[in-house]
Amino acid sequence: VPRIRSWQVTVPARPESIEAIHELVMALREDQPQLPDRDMLRLETAVIETAENIVEHATAGRTGVREVSIDVTLTATHDRIAACLRDDGSAATIDLAGAQMPDEMAEAGRGLALMRALTDEVSYQRLGLANIWTLTCLRSDREGAAG
Amino acid sequence: MTGFSTERLDNGVEIVRAVQRLNMVVAPQLSAVVSELIAMGHVRIVVDLSGTEFIDSSGLGALVSCLKKARQAGGDLRITGPTPHVQTVLELTNLDRVLKPVPVADIASGAF
Numbered sequence: 001v002p003r004i005r006s007w008q009v010t011v012p013a014r015p016e017s018i019e020a021i022h023e024l025v026m027a028l029r030e031d032q033p034q035l036p037d038r039d040m041l042r043l044e045t046a047v048i049e050t051a052e053n054i055v056e057h058a059t060a061g062r063t064g065v066r067e068v069s070i071d072v073t074l075t076a077t078h079d080r081i082a083a084c085l086r087d088d089g090s091a092a093t094i095d096l097a098g099a100q101m102p103d104e105m106a107e108a109g110r111g112l113a114l115m116r117a118l119t120d121e122v123s124y125q126r127l128g129l130a131n132i133w134t135l136t137c138l139r140s141d142r143e144g145a146a147g
Numbered sequence: 148m149t150g151f152s153t154e155r156l157d158n159g160v161e162i163v164r165a166v167q168r169l170n171m172v173v174a175p176q177l178s179a180v181v182s183e184l185i186a187m188g189h190v191r192i193v194v195d196l197s198g199t200e201f202i203d204s205s206g207l208g209a210l211v212s213c214l215k216k217a218r219q220a221g222g223d224l225r226i227t228g229p230t231p232h233v234q235t236v237l238e239l240t241n242l243d244r245v246l247k248p249v250p251v252a253d254i255a256s257g258a259f
Contacts, residue, residue, distance in 0.1 A: 015172050022168060022201070041201070041232040048203050052171045104245045107212045110204035117239040 005032065006075045013055050013068040013087060021051050021072055028074050028081075036140050039081060043137045046118040047072065047083045049111050050133045058089025058131060079142035080120075085133040091126045151180045155189065158257040162227075164195045169206030177206070181213040181224070190222025193254050197228030202236050210246060225249040 009024045011017035025044040029035065051070060059068050068089035075082045099112035115122050121136040139145070150166040150173060161184050166173055181192060194210065196202075210226070217224040226246050229237065237243040 018170055018172055019168075022170075038232065038235070041235075044201065045203055045232075045236065048170055048201070052203065052205060055171070101240055104241050105211060105215065107208045107215075108204070110207055110240050114204050114236070114240060118236075 004075055004077050006073055007031070008071065008073045010069055010071045013059050013070050013089060015052075015055055017070070018048060018051060018055070021048060021070075024072060024074060028076065032076055035076060035081060039137050039139055039141075042118045043074075043081050043083060043135065046115045046122070046135045046137070047074075047085065049115045049118075050083075050085050050135065053092070053094075053111055054085065054087045054089060054131070054133075057092055058087050060090065078139075080136055080138050082134065082136040085135075087131050088129055089131060092124060092131055094124065096122065096124050151177060153180065153184065156255060158255070159189070160191045160193055160254055160257065161189045162193050162195055162254070165199045167198060168201040169196075169199050169209070170201065170203050171205040174205040174209035177209045178212055182216060185216050185220045185222070190217050190220040192217050192222065192224045193249060194224065194226050195228055196226050196230065196233050199233055200230055202233050204240075207236070207240055207242055211242070214245065225254075227251055227254060 007024055007028045009020055011020050025040065025047065029040050051072070054070055068087055071086040073084045094112060096112055099116055101113040102109040115135065119135045120138045123134045125132050152164045154162045156162065163180060165177065169177065184192060214224040227249050229248055237246055
């Protein structure tokens with residue numbers, strides 16, 4: 001049975017919470033120093049992209065109502081590191097599968113394409129009143145990995 | 148107050164030292180610092196990314212915005228010292244084509 005470890009934090013969906021999510025990734029890195037740095041940085045970047053997307057979009061048009069919160073759970077096993085971000089904000093209107101990297105001189109619009117490029121799997125689903133994002137990076141040091 | 152420090156070389160090139168994490172919180176600060184330099188007429192800018200371990204699409208967007216502003220003002224913006232992860236993100240987003248690292252030695256000699 002593969003051993004699974006997890007790290008979790010719940011933060012309000014605000015820009016100033018992004019630092020706490022970086023710190024959660026740092027806690028995982030410190031606790032599991034054997035995880036390859038480049039895989040951790042890929043996951044960290046994808047997680048922060050996702051959290052920033054939630055902060056920007058899930059809270060839109062919600063003035064006067066209860067604040068949106070984000071749950072972040074990171075897991076590490078023998079062959080992968082993964083993240084699940086759950087928020088109770090508005091449904092995301094995105095086309096994850098169709099996300100394309102914009103022109104080099106574009107000042108915005110890279111978030112979703114970058115999330116896909118950094119991860120081996122990424123998914124978004126609306127479940128009841130929650131948005132659920134899952135991000136998976138296969139470990140480059142896993143058995144049978146190329147390179 | 149921002150986490151960015153700037154240094155003007157004798158040849159007029161401005162070095163902007165970026166922070167450890169270039170995310171949505173600090174990206175607007177980078178844009179503000181560079182805009183201020185350009186407004187003062189300092190249009191040849193190098194962003195030193197040697198201390199930047201993390202960059203996301205907000206940070207990339209700020210760099211592109213700064214590059215465009217510098218060029219519109221008749222100057223240019225280059226980067227120096229990207230860490231391996233930052234270089235990976237630049238390549239994944241094709242920004243390595245427009246944000247080419249300049250060696251430190253070339254900055255002082257004004258060869259960019």
